[in-house]
Amino acid sequence: MSSRNSFDGTATWPPPALDPAGPFAGPVNTLSWVLFAMAGSVLLIVLIALALALFGPRRWRAKLGGQKLVWIGGFAFPVVVLTALLIYGLGLTSHLTQEPQPGEMRIRVTGEMWWWRVAYLDDQGRERFQDANEVHIPVGETVVIELDSADVIHSFWVPRLSGKVDMIPGRRNILRLQADQPGAYGGQCAEYCGGPHALMGLVVVAHDPAAFQTWMQKQSQPALTTTSLAPGADVFRRAGCGACHTVAGTEFNGLAGPDLSHVGSRRTLGAGILPNNQGTMAGWISDSQTIKPGNRMPAYPVLTGEELRDVSAWLESLK
Incomplete structure (x- = not known):
């Protein structure tokens, strides 16, 4: 995969870890530089001590081998330094994982092998609609991300917007994020979860508030398709795709795979891992296992070229 995300002009790959774009990423960036500075300082002290032990005067070598200095340098110094860093780090980042407050926007992201189920919640925590592999947020507003896992341990990480928090089966963790500017911010599963873990990416898209409200209203309604693309829906039905996927406003209501209502x-x-267009959609349906080995969608080599064109055109129309 290239260093530049070819299907988005603002997201980069891999996501830059030390380029904060919001108030919740700033403290993590600060803590990172403090840790780098402390690690460099400790390394310098150790190198100086090593040089004195090997090449310094005899009296220095005797002191460095003394019991007192071993206790100070080998026990007291690490305890003091690491304790100070722990307290400083927890104080600096504690607000990232606070429980949701009344009025805060909430999105539930569930890690699955090897994709992201995204549910937008109302003020009472009830699901409004689902999406997949993208999180859309308004610029300048704090968003609470509720993190779940449906299978193994995953980890949600969008480095320009916040810290990294694990997604643990049977437990719900909280992470706050906020974007200061509109754009697309790359993310990644940061905990090895088997198989195509390295190909489990996501994008957080930050909109101006008005554009975000328009997007929310559109996503809340079933997508409209033209009658000329109806053959694709028939292929979708005959291939059994509705057993795993939901398309709002249709008979397809599967829950195992991503919601395709607005795919x-x-x-x-x-x-x-792929730009979304009719060609890549057809290729993914035909043989997703070659593109992303180990993912849970079976290949469909039985579909003819015409059937692939029909079903991919229909899915592309679901906007």
Whole structure:
């Protein structure tokens, strides 16, 4: 995968870890530089001590081998330094994982092998609609991300917007993020979860508030398709795709795979590894296992070229 995300002009790959774009990423960036500085200082002290022990005067070598200095340098110094860093780090980042407050926007992200189920919640925590592999947020507003896992341990990490928090089966963790400017911010599963873990990416898209409200209203309604693309829906039905996928406003209500109600409006396919267009959609349906080995969608080599064109055109129309 290239260093520049070819299907989004603002997101980079891999996501830059030391380029904060919001108030919740800033403290993590500060803590990182403090840790780098402390690690450099400790390394310098150790190198100086090593040089004195090997090449210094005899009296210095005797002191460095003394019991008192061993206790100070080998026990007291690490305890003091690491304790100070722990207290400083917890104080600096504690607000990132506070429980949701009344009025805060909430989005539930569930890690699955190897994609992201995204549910937008109302003020009472009830699900409004689902999306997949993209998180859309308004600029300048704090968003509470509720993190779940449906299978193994994953980890949600969008380095320009916040810290990294694990997604643990049976437990719900909290992470806050906020973007100061509109744009697309790359993210990644940061905990090895088997198989195509390295291909489990996501994008957080930050909109101006008015554009975000328009997007929310559109996503809350079933997508409209033209009658000329109806053959694709028939292929979708005959291939049994509705057993795993939901398309709002239709008979398809599967829950095992990503919700496809508005799949045509997404930027990527396969959890961030392909640009979303009719050609890549057809290729993914035909043989997703070659593109992303080990993912849980079976290949469909039985579909003819015409059937692939029909079903991919229909899915692309779901915007």
